[in-house]
Amino acid sequence: MVVAAVRRLVFKPARYAVPAKYGKSHTPDAVFLLGLIAILMVADSMFSASNATRHLQQNQPVETLAVFSLPWMLKAAIGAMPLATLWALNVGAYLVHELTFYFLLCYRPFGIQFHVETSLFSVYFAKLERGTLKPVRWGVPDESLDQVKSFGVKTFEDFTWKHMLDFYSCADCGRCADNCPANAVGRPLSPRFITIKARDYAFQHYPVLGKAHNHKPLIGNIYSEDEIWSCTTCGACEEECPLLVEYIDKIVDLRRGMIDDGNVPQSLQKPLKALESRGNPYGKMEKKRGDWAKAIPPGSQPTNAVKLLDGKSGADTLYFVDSITSYDDRMQAIGRATARILECLGKNFGILGATEKDSGHEVRRFGEEMLFMALRDHNTEVIKAAGVQRIVTADPHAYNALKHDYKDVPPVEHIVQVVAREVRDGNVRFNPVEDKDRVYAYHDPCYLGRHNQVYDDPRDVLDSIPGLTRVEMQRSRDRSFCCGGGGLMLFYEPKEDQRMGMLRVRMAAEAGANVIVTACPFCMVNIEDAIKVAGMEGKMSVMDLTELVDRHLVREGTEKTEKLEAATCGG
Amino acid sequence: MTRIFAYIVHRGGIVDDSAAELFAAARKIDASGLPTAIVTGCGADLDAACNSLTSSFREIWKVSHEALTYPNAELVRQALVNILPANSILLVSHDHFGIDLSPGLSIKLGSSFVSDVLAIDGLEGDSLKLGRQEFGGQVSTHVHCDISSGAVINVRPGAFKPEQSAPITGLVVDKSSTVGALTARRRYLETIVAEAGDVDITKHTVLVSIGRGIQEKENVSLAEELAEALGAAVSCSRPVVDAKWMEKSRQVGSSGKTVKPKVYLACGISGAFQHLAGVKGNPFLIAINKNPKAPIFQVADVGIVDDVLEFLPELTNKVREMRGVAAK
Amino acid sequence: MEILVCARRVPDTSENEISLNAAGNDIERDELVYSVNEADNYAVEEALQIRDRVGGNVTVATIGGEDDEEILRRELAMGANQAVLISDDAFSGSDGKGVATILKDFVRKGRYDLILTGVQADDGAAQVGGMLAAMLDYPFASLVNSIALEDGKLKVSREIEGGNREINEIDLPCVLSIQTGINEPRYVGMRGIRQVASAPIPTLGASDLGVDQGAVGEAAARVKRVDYFVPALSKGAEMLDGSREENADKVLELVAAKGGLK
Incomplete structure (x- = not known):
């Protein structure tokens, strides 16, 4: 007491x-x-x-x-x-x-003590599937969505009963806010107050005596647009919440409501429109989607160039590249490294090329469900036509989408899972690291780590490279700190005091690392930018795990790997 | 030969830079003749404007009317319809006034209209051969304009280099009596002057100017660092202001400031003419752009195909290195 | 207030390089994606906002073919009350004046207090609005970047040089050409477009509108685009092709030589 x-x-x-x-x-x-x-x-x-x-x-x-x-x-x-x-x-x-x-x-x-009673129920009814999103409307199949009058949450009454129960069940302990990267960089979002403001609203608008006055729009009254767009869906809040309060589903539902009302910042409209017309947020031409693969220098692969899957190629593995790795000059290096790794591991793989569209992972998490469905249906169809048994990707967002948001596609793995298995089975060996002064820290991408619990595979792979010094950042594994968000978040311009990536780079420096290794192209973009903004070029660098693996893989009869990598990855 | 006129804009008696450009454009249509200037306005300002044109134009038509004190396109149009002889060619600068005036004027005159012309290849019979651009300057076109019942041609600012010609003594002809009645259903009320920013980009000799290629707000600092090292100022193109990455006071172009630096570093700027219209005084123009086909390379003195986000820090380092050495 | 917005469907060329077709008489359009002209979209949003303030209807019209219906659906999804496709073989090849003539006849079929166009489309001509106003004998203002309604008149602001704004009072009915940035157009999602997928879009031809066929189309055009060409590359700029470091050195040297270093 x-x-x-x-x-x-x-x-x-x-x-x-x-x-x-x-x-x-x-x-x-x-x-x-x-x-x-x-x-x-x-x-x-x-x-x-x-x-x-x-x-x-x-x-x-x-x-x-x-x-x-x-x-x-x-x-x-x-x-x-x-x-x-x-x-x-x-x-x-x-x-x-x-x-x-x-x-x-x-x-x-x-009072706030009610959570003791309600949390019994909200914990019992809590969502257990990580990485998934609630459907637009429970019990309404995709085909019938056209009949749904309004999408998402626009008024308090649009929340599900479970989400309302969440509001009462919050113990107001503030652990979510402590761990929220958006809150940490001064974006106008704190998960705790998503709950508290809704609970206050409920108490005010549904009094014991008197008439309930309801159906006021939430956005503009208790929530701001910026607040709702500020979330990177990293999942840190949900991971920390002792009462299993859900946040991502609520944020996405609120975004669905804003999308339905046309209330979308201009900075997001352009990429969304490009996704609709071109299948990628940059508005680049479809036919150029597979061009990154052409840049693999001849001879770097023992056999031939990356196959385009057409159902007759005989390949059993699809490498799903996704938009950023396909089109971004820097991230294409991840694509090439992944292709070379798959080649070296003897996988019979190929890519979809021009027929691949964005996985739609962020499209869905930004609330544009119908566009996501169109992208998903298109990709599902071309993946099925490719006739493969498994899918590999190097993009955790694509991985999460294919694993949780798609149905009826072959099983999907992230490339680090594939490599880790081969390492454990003794099928691959690595050359020792050359520069002993390099200290590596692994940054857990949210959609590989927290949302899919892949924590050990990347670390095992790193530790199997002889002579590699690895340190852990204080915030790692399930407490990893979001780099700033992927997909459409790269286009959104939040009001913030500093970048999440800057904080993350400092955390790595505090841990004594000078190389941040990640396994996600978006983490790479954000951290690379943050290093520049922080003026830490030369003191800190970032690389993708695939690049590190590709550089150190022992290939039969080739000693040129180093040189080739230097030529394609810039270092 | 069809008579060629140039509508000359002036502000407070000071003739706009476009006057000499329209003169040069008229000479491209008819190298043997000289165009006639038309100037509208009222009072001493109008006289000053007309007099300053007498060294280049042989004839200057002065149109004085109280209602024309401020160039309201609707009133100017009515005046010109009454004044212009049938089937003549009128050249107008394609700025905010020309855009307001010319399309409607061509209808009232019953003549042809060609907008935003940046090349004139001459006259063949009744067909005037012109050059234009489409798709934001990515593609050019040849355009043939039938001038048998006259034409209004809007000329892109900066597209025609003023000619050096021997001064003449032109004649100011007062055409005010032919103006007729002027009635406006659109009334000019006031001009709201843009707020002055913290930095006056018109006063700097070196400008590091950024465009869409800077990609996001945070990257503006890359240009700021370079500018600081050079002792220059950062300016920008319209998309940067639209995205709210920089203040409106930093914008160069037809809807922004007109600048006259010695050196202009165009970083990630594609080179839309609306932007280039604000770059005067023929500075040394260095363009850095990822896209080798960016129109900016057409007008730049030196071009580099590179990502500005990579190139700017490199250049900043070089400047700092040099300054460091110089300081010792 | 009854508002008409004239919109146009244009290829989205901002992100992709444009090349010419084999014949050299047009750009290569096969790979291009079309959407509503940017300035026209701002005009539609402005019309919707005015309607939502004072009531009335917003009609969106475009001249074109079947393919152009797509943008009308998008504008309907945005909230326009009705859309009209103006289509006739006789219209093809019209110059700016021809287009304005067709629109004039369309406007005369209805009753509109306010007509909005985008300031310019992909051809950069910025001409149809002003021509249409002159043909209808309505007052006109271009480059409009704000509109306020006061006692049956509009107070409009125009974007002029130096970032300044010219404020005008203008009588109704009138024609305004809308500059980008006047508002923040709302988002139209896939769902919105699906909801208006079956909304009727009437098609009107030359005879429906009473268009004088001698005044429109290619034959009547007094301004003709002869060809498309890509201007010779970098006739002006001396291109530096050294390494990044060499280029930076060279630039610094040039800046110093031109008196840019103090």
Whole structure:
């Protein structure tokens, strides 16, 4: 009790603070509840103490009181009181305790303590599938979505009952906000207040007495547009929440609502339109999608160039490249490294080339469900036509999309999973690292780590490279810190004090690393930018795990790997 | 020969730079003749404008009317319809005034209209051969314009280099009496002057100017660092302002500031004419652009095909290195 | 207020290089994606916002063929009340004046208080709005970057040099050509387009509108585009093709030589 009161009133952990923009502080409510609990404890103790003292004075059998407990101390204090006073104390304490207890029971649903009751249910009904999104409307199949009048969450009443239950179940502990990268860089988003503001709204608009006034738009009233677009869907908040409150689904539902109302920032409209017309957010021509593969220098692969899958190629593995690796000059190096690794591992693989479209992973998470469905249906069709047994990708976002958002496609693996398995099976060996001064830190991409629990494979691969020094950043694995967000987030211009990538680069420096290794093209973009902005070029560098693997793979009869890589990856 | 006129814009009696360009354009149509200037306005400003044209134009038609004090396109159009002889060719600068005036004027005159012309290949019978651009300057076209019932030609600012010719003594002819009644259904109220920014880009001798190629707001700092090292200022093209990456006061172009630096570094700027219209004084133009086909390379003195995000830091380092050495 | 927006479908050329077709008489259009002309989209958004403030209807019209229906659907999904496709073989090859003539006859069939166009399309001519206004004898303002409605008149701001704004009062009915950036056009998602997939879009031809066929089409055009060509590359610029470092050195040397270093 005392500790809790001191914590609330004296130390005031920063995360309990409520910034003015998010509403009023909940401390008075918390203190009031603490007071009620204190009364209960004192009354109960006084009841026991007076009882015991009375029995003692009447030479009746006395139940033993724990030494140094509150009743024990009170017993010592009231030992000399007359019997009548003790009786009065005894009955008084009983009444105070009962009244307080029942008052508290009735009061709890109106205060922050209600979470104790509701969380039983919200935890029981919590979503267990990581990396997935809720459908637009539960129970409505994709084909019938056209009949749904309104998409997403526009008013409080549009939230699902489970999400409303979440609002009541939040213990207001602030762990989500502490771990939220958007909150950390000063974007106008704190997951905690997504919940708290909605709960306050519910209390205000659904009073016990009087009429419920409802159906006000949430955006512009309790949430701002920027707040909802600021989320990178990294999942740190959900990972930390002790009561399993869901955030990504709510954010995506709110975005679906904004998309449905046409309320989309101009910076996102252009890439969305390009995705619709060209299948990639850059508006580049479809026919150039596979051009990166042509840039693999002849001779770097023992056999031939990357196959284009047409159903007759005989390849059993599809390398799903996705947009950024296909079109971005720098990220194409990841594509080439991946292709060379697959070749070296003896995989019979190919790419879709011009017929591949964006996986739609971010399209879906930015709330444009119908566009996502169009991309998914297109890709599903061409993947099926390719006649492969498995899919490999080097993009965790594509990996998550193909694994969780797509149906009826062959099983998908991220390239690090493939390499890790080959390492464990003893099928590949690595050359020792040349530069012993390099200290590597692995940055967990959100959609490989938190959303899909692939933590050990990349680390195992790194550790199997002889002589490689690896350190862990303080925030790693399930507490990894988002680089700034992938896909459409690269186009969005949030209001922020600094970049997430900058914080991440500093974390790596603090860990003593000078090379950040990641396994996601978006992490690479963000971290590479952050290194430049931080002026840490030369002191810190970033590379993709595929590039590192490609550079150190022992290839039969080729010693030229180093040189070739230097020529294509720029170093 | 069809008579050629040039509508000359002036501000407070100071004739716009386009006057000499329209003169040069007229000479491309008819090298043997001299165009007639038409100047509208009122009072001493109008006289000053007309007088400053007498050294190049043989004839200057002065059109004075109180309603024309501010060049309201609707009123100017009515005046010109009454003044211009049938089937004449009128050249107008393709700026915010020309865009306002000429299309409607051509309809009222019953003549042809060609917009945003940047080359004139001469006259063949009734067919005027012109050059234009489409798709943001990515593709050029040849255009034939039938001038049998006259033509209004909007000329791109900066497309025609002023000629050096011996000064003559032109004659100012007062045409005010033929203006007729002027009634406007569009009334000019006021001009709201853009807020002055923290940096006056018109005063700098070196400008590091950035365009869409800078890609995002955070990268603006790359240009700022270079500018700081050079002792220059950062300016930009319209998309950068539209994206709110820089203040409007930094924008160079027809809807922004007109600058006259000695050196202009166009970084990731494609080179739309609306932008180049704001770059005056023939600076040494260095263009850096990823796209080797960017129109900016047509007009630049020196071009580099490179990513500005990579090139700018390199150049900044070089400047700092040099400054460092010089300081010792 | 009854508002008409004249929109046009153009190839999206911002992200991709344009090449010429084999015959050299047009650009290579096979690989291009079309969408509504950017400035026209701002005009539609402005019309919708005015309608939402003062009531009325927004009609979007385009001259073209079946393919152009796509942009009309998009504008319907945005919130336009109706869309009209103006289509006739006789219209092909019209010059700016021809296009304005067709629109004039269309406008006369209806009753519009305000007509908006985008300031310019892919040909960069910025001419149809002004011509249309002159033919209808309506007042006109170009490069409009804000519109306010006051007592049956409009107060419009035009974008002029130096980032300044010219404020005008203009009587209705009038024609305004809208500059990009006047507003933030709303997003049209796939869902919105699907919802208007079956909305009727009437098609009107030359006889429906009473267009004088001698005044439109290729034969009537007094301004003719003869060809397309890509100008010879870098006739002006001396291209530096050294390494990045060499280029930077050279640039620094040139800046110094031109008096750019103090």
